[in-house]
């Protein structure tokens with residue numbers, strides 16, 4: 398006789414109800430367990446949300462869910478991470494002795510449960526009951542199912558707290574933004590990164606037409622912006638390769654190279670290829686370099702969909718030797734704090750001490766990039782970080798150690814609609830509240846730094 402499967406299967410439809418017994422799972426429970434596991438990867442600093450969704454062995458059971466439940470699990474994890482500071486404070490306020498040491502998924506269950514009750518349209522009793530059931534089904538958290546029930550009922554009874562600027566940004570990061578940009582701008586950055594981002598597309602041609610066809614708006618820099626919903630691959634123009642997804646701020650650095658038609662351009666740290674696509678679409682002969690063969694393969698697939706081409710080289714850009722090019726674009730690995738709006742887990746996964754290590758790598762990459770530019774050619778350096786050590790200070794230090802390099806300041810007419818991003822040194826520094834729009838869903842951008850340099 399075939400017996401029903403026993404025990405726990407992440408994302409499956411069965412869970413352990415007691416020794417040797419298995420019953421059909423409560424509807425919605427698998428989705429909550431997956432959401433808690435996605436968030437747990439971030440709380441334990443073991444996996445980013447994207448990594449949990451992409452890793453082959455599917456550590457959270459995400460792929461076992463159907464499409465609707467996947468969307469819900471992702472939404473719960475996303476809202477939780479966007480509100481994590483507030484949710485952790487609320488949970489801590491209900492726990493006299495703090496979180497139990499061996500609670501397994503307990504913290505993730507509590508914050509995802511509270512997020513659904515306070516910030517999503519999930520009835521509070523459903524959010525609490527499913528959180529308690531998720532705790533019962535976890536081998537460690539089950540000892541604290543009663544505690545989970547009491548904590549969540551208390552949080553629900555109090556309701557959502559008033560918004561406090563910076564409450565959902567990790568303390569170390571908010572303190573940095575306050576020091577760097579001042580308290581008012583830091584609060585505006587925090588508010589902007591707390592909102593759901595729009596979907597930004599770089600189009601090969603005809604931004605106005607594509608904005609009309611897709612029901613979005615064309616930004617003055619040429620990016621087409623839509624309110625995100627559903628699968629990107631289902632949107633008109635995806636399969637014919639008319640556009641690719643790229644934040645409006647991420648599309649600025651390649652523009653700084655100006656007219657590159659027919660020029661040879663080396664794109665360092667190129668994968669997954671958003672900037673390579675821009676360079677190739679502008680008519681350059683592009684060599685895309687990345688140290689990850691797997692990510693370069695994804696770049697080639699992306700370019701193939703777009704009907705664009707570039708040569709690819711798997712190499713460490715810090716030691717690459719190649720024939721110098723007319724221009725080089727270096728999009729260096731960085732703390733990525735400027736992408737907090739799209740990746741609300743960034744600050745929770747990183748430590749402040751990571752920044753110094755990244756800055757050292759960026760300096761090596763910059764020195765190598767300078768060597769790869771023909772005399773008289775241009776180098777654009779960029780990072781998706783809000784931290785000056787990775788941006789402004791990095792270029793200041795390069796100028797001080799290499800007399801061959803000088804800044805070619807960005808000009809306002811090159812950045813229509815975002816002229817305020819040009820600083821007194823001629824560097825480009827976008828902040829998440831740039832690209833304002835009356836419809837809040839269409840406002841904002843990633844925090845990027847870019848500098849254009851001439852190598853003599």
Ligand SMILES: C[S@@+](CC[C@H](N)C(=O)[O-])C[C@H]1O[C@@H](n2cnc3c(N)ncnc32)[C@H](O)[C@@H]1O
Pocket residue numbers: 665666667668669670671672673686687688689692712713714715728729730731
């Ligand atoms: C910020 S992402 C680049 C995004 C890309 N430029 C785009 O527009 O789509 C950073 C990339 O740098 C690559 N990378 C990191 N260190 C590198 C190195 N030393 N040499 C070459 N590539 C590197 C990573 O594999 C990753 O693909």
